[in-house]
Amino acid sequence: EVQLLESGGGLVQPGGSLRLSCAASGFNLRTYVMNWVRQAPGKGLEWVSGITDGTGRTYYADSVKGRFTISRDNSKNTVYLQMNSLRAEDTAEYFCARDKSLHIWGQGTLVTVSS
Amino acid sequence: DIVLTQTPLSLSVTPGQPASISCKSSQSLLHSDGKTYLYWYLQRPGQPPQLLIYEVSIRFSGVPDRFSGSGSGTDFTLRISRVEAGDVGVYYCMQGLQLPKTFGQGTKLEIK
Numbered sequence: 001e002v003q004l005l006e007s008g009g010g011l012v013q014p015g016g017s018l019r020l021s022c023a024a025s026g027f028n029l030r031t032y033v034m035n036w037v038r039q040a041p042g043k044g045l046e047w048v049s050g051i052t053d054g055t056g057r058t059y060y061a062d063s064v065k066g067r068f069t070i071s072r073d074n075s076k077n078t079v080y081l082q083m084n085s086l087r088a089e090d091t092a093e094y095f096c097a098r099d100k101s102l103h104i105w106g107q108g109t110l111v112t113v114s115s
Numbered sequence: 116d117i118v119l120t121q122t123p124l125s126l127s128v129t130p131g132q133p134a135s136i137s138c139k140s141s142q143s144l145l146h147s148d149g150k151t152y153l154y155w156y157l158q159r160p161g162q163p164p165q166l167l168i169y170e171v172s173i174r175f176s177g178v179p180d181r182f183s184g185s186g187s188g189t190d191f192t193l194r195i196s197r198v199e200a201g202d203v204g205v206y207y208c209m210q211g212l213q214l215p216k217t218f219g220q221g222t223k224l225e226i227k
Contacts (some may be wrong), residue, residue, distance in 0.1 A: 035216075045156075045164065045207055047216040061215045095163050100211055101154060103175060105163035 002026035002104055004096050009109030012086055020081040020109055022096030030054075030074040033100050036081050038092035039108075048094070049081060064090075086113045117141055117210050121219035128198040129227045136222045138208035140189040145212075152211035155184055155193045158221075159204040167206075168193065200226055 008020040022034070036048040049070040050059045058070050069082040079096055091113045098104040118141040128134045144151045155168040166175045168184035171191060181196045195202060203226055208219040 044221045045158075045209075045218040047214075047218070050214070050216075059214050100152075101166060101169045102156070102164070102209070102216075103166040103169070105165065108163055 002098075004098065004104060004106035006094065006096055006106045006109040009094065009111045011112045011114065013115050014087060014113055016086050016113070017082070017084045018086065018111060020083065020094055020096075020111070022079040022081075022106060024077045024079070024098075027098075029072065029077045029079060032098050034070075034072065034079045035097045035102060036070060036079075037095045037097055037102065037105075038090075038111075039095070040089075040092045043092075046092075051079065083111070086111075088113050116215055117144075117213060117217050119208050119210055119217055119219040121206075121208060121222050123222060124220060125223040125225070127225050127227050128195075130199060131197050134195045134198050134202075134224060136193045136206050136208075138186075138191045138193070138219050140191070140210060143188045144191075144210050145188060151187060153184075153186070153191050154209045154211060155182075156207045156209065157202070157204050158207065159201075162204075164207065198224070198226070202226075 003025045005023045031053050035050045038046050038048050051070045067085045071080045093108040093110050095108045096106045120139045122137045144153050151171045153171050156164040158164040167178050172184040183194050185192050205221040205223050207221050
């Protein structure tokens with residue numbers, strides 16, 4: 001069964017860091033574009049970052065550029081989102097999603113940035 | 116960035132009745148490859164979004180044929196022919212033509 005499982009969320013102080021993981025099962029992650037999408041409490045969806053298959057080119061929303069880094073470990077079939085210099089407005093549920101069409105989603109992991 | 120505007124933002128529908136959601140884009144979503152990269156998702160309460168429709172009108176695997184998508188260029192519509200209780204949630208359109216991918220504000224569907 002094709003599945004995505006996010007982990008790594010939690011409570012962090014403003015200015016702190018977290019690394020989210022998205023473990024894939026049932027498919028080879030290296031052959032797909034992978035994305036991170038977030039949803040602030042009670043709000044809509046915001047695409048955050050993507051990494052291509054093959055060469056692993058990375059892309060970011062302006063709101064996180066320079067602070068977040070997406071990466072992929074093919075040996076672990078896992079995608080990561082390293083989040084630095086976190087702000088209160090980064091508080092959200094973070095989902096990973098497969099492919100350009102976002103046709104498979106994980107259940108999400110909650111990140112809360114608060115002092 | 117491409118802006119997607121959904122209307123209405125909420126609707127209340129009697130089971131068995133149809134429903135329609137509009138999504139208007141700030142620019143054409145037609146790619147030079149001939150495809151139009153407009154998607155529809157449903158997020159049920161407490162769940163991640165799920166893909167319903169891709170490239171305007173193609174139903175994703177397992178999506179009932181009660182759901183249909185139409186439109187071109189900048190104007191798109193999601194229709195549900197007969198609403199069921201399990202259709203409640205928030206519907207989002209998304210454009211995949213250019214980065215950043217952007218979503219509409221969402222349309223909340225509830226059952227009367």
